[in-house]
Amino acid sequence: MMLESDNIKLRFARRFALVVALVAATVLVFVYGTAAGGASMLEGMLRDGERPHWYWTRMETSGYEVTAVSYAHNHNLEYQVVRGEDAYRVRLELDVASGTVAAVTIVDLSNAAGGQR
Numbered sequence: 001m002m003l004e005s006d007n008i009k010l011r012f013a014r015r016f017a018l019v020v021a022l023v024a025a026t027v028l029v030f031v032y033g034t035a036a037g038g039a040s041m042l043e044g045m046l047r048d049g050e051r052p053h054w055y056w057t058r059m060e061t062s063g064y065e066v067t068a069v070s071y072a073h074n075h076n077l078e079y080q081v082v083r084g085e086d087a088y089r090v091r092l093e094l095d096v097a098s099g100t101v102a103a104v105t106i107v108d109l110s111n112a113a114g115g116q117r
Helices: 004-032 035-045 052-061
Strands: 065-072 076-083 086-095 100-108
Touching (some): 052 100
Antiparallel strands (some): 065 076
């Protein structure tokens, strides 16, 4: 049997959780809504250690359009991607022995100075 005080505590906990979730979502939109946040968000979702085709699929499913692919030597792969008005170069340094990506570098092409992130 649930007491009235338990019911009030449960409603409070649910409302508090909803407020926390809304505040967290607002903070994420604010942080990642900027140009620097876009590069940070792209960096955060592209982790090292995956096979090269995984990165293309991950970017496409996240709303980025791959507009160019370049192979530099046999251990570097570059994608140029766009999302809205933002453009980035994604450099993948390949580990030839394992066939996976050893390092990911994001270059913000939207920035006039072409700053690396």
